Amino acid sequence: MKVILDCDPGHDDAIAIILAASKVSPLDIVGITTVSGNVEVEKNTLNALKVCDIIGLDDVPVVQGAARPMVREPEIAEHIHGETGLDGPNLPKTPKRTATSQHAVDYIIEQLHQSEEPIILVPTGPLTNIALALVKDPSIRTKIKEIVLMGGGTFGNWTPAAEFNIYVDAEAAKVVFESGLPIRMFGLDVTHQALATKETVEQLKEIANPVSEFVAELLVFFMQAYKDYFAFPGGPIHDACTIAHLIDPSIFEFEHIHVAIETKGEHTYGMTVVDRLAVTGQEPNAYFATGLDQGKFWSLFKKALESYSE
Numbered sequence: 001m002k003v004i005l006d007c008d009p010g011h012d013d014a015i016a017i018i019l020a021a022s023k024v025s026p027l028d029i030v031g032i033t034t035v036s037g038n039v040e041v042e043k044n045t046l047n048a049l050k051v052c053d054i055i056g057l058d059d060v061p062v063v064q065g066a067a068r069p070m071v072r073e074p075e076i077a078e079h080i081h082g083e084t085g086l087d088g089p090n091l092p093k094t095p096k097r098t099a100t101s102q103h104a105v106d107y108i109i110e111q112l113h114q115s116e117e118p119i120i121l122v123p124t125g126p127l128t129n130i131a132l133a134l135v136k137d138p139s140i141r142t143k144i145k146e147i148v149l150m151g152g153g154t155f156g157n158w159t160p161a162a163e164f165n166i167y168v169d170a171e172a173a174k175v176v177f178e179s180g181l182p183i184r185m186f187g188l189d190v191t192h193q194a195l196a197t198k199e200t201v202e203q204l205k206e207i208a209n210p211v212s213e214f215v216a217e218l219l220v221f222f223m224q225a226y227k228d229y230f231a232f233p234g235g236p237i238h239d240a241c242t243i244a245h246l247i248d249p250s251i252f253e254f255e256h257i258h259v260a261i262e263t264k265g266e267h268t269y270g271m272t273v274v275d276r277l278a279v280t281g282q283e284p285n286a287y288f289a290t291g292l293d294q295g296k297f298w299s300l301f302k303k304a305l306e307s308y309s310e
């Protein structure tokens, strides 16, 4: 199963990459593309490269993408991810390699055309790169197997109505959700159920390999940010849900429903309007994740981290 991970690492993006590259994963990571989101795109790119260094993912291209949203000014989430976007662990200043010198939008288009089999796009940041690729070359549509994304929900974490990834580039999200392509959506309703706690950190320390220790350090910072900002008892590893689903499709439950993106509302810009009771009569355009099997999710998480000891 070929995937392109389009991300803004980001603590939970980093964990998503780590799960995808683990030995329990059947995923073939074609490339990692970055986008402006949690912090500026240059920092997100550096972080992606550093995560690759830590897990030995040396042959997967990292390609930098959009430096800003399509219409609005960028907004960043330093209060959650820190100034570097990956605060907490003691990371080397410079990664071992540099990013591929191509724009991520062109890279995504090129890889889709070159691949014999359709590719799954996994966006875990704002949807700018994906929307721009669809606008620039609509013929890629036939080569996109599915868009498995983290974003949205029936409540917000950036405004009361809007989740961060969708809010930052709601115009891009509108392009994606109105594309007619198969979409699988992991919004806050389900990602808040994937809550890492102190016990998770203890388990990672017991696994005791360099990758599990790195994830433990990421979680300590991330959980503190969620405690300070949202008074949460843990850290929701939002983006990791996309990969957990791709590794084991029996973990999550979905409803096939219509989701509209609000781009005009005074109080609701960036809201995903999820028609759970089918009151609009519109054709479903997304598989909306509603629940997860805690036992299966955390067992996969643990096995993925243990696989870095082998």
Ligand code: BDR
Pocket: 010, 011, 012, 013, 038, 077, 080, 124, 125, 150, 157, 163, 164, 165, 238, 239
């Ligand atoms: C999303 O926003 C980012 O801060 C996280 O990486 C995740 O993708 C959660 O709202």
Ligand code: CA
Pocket: 007, 008, 009, 010, 012, 013, 037, 038, 124, 125, 239
């Ligand atoms: Ca993210």
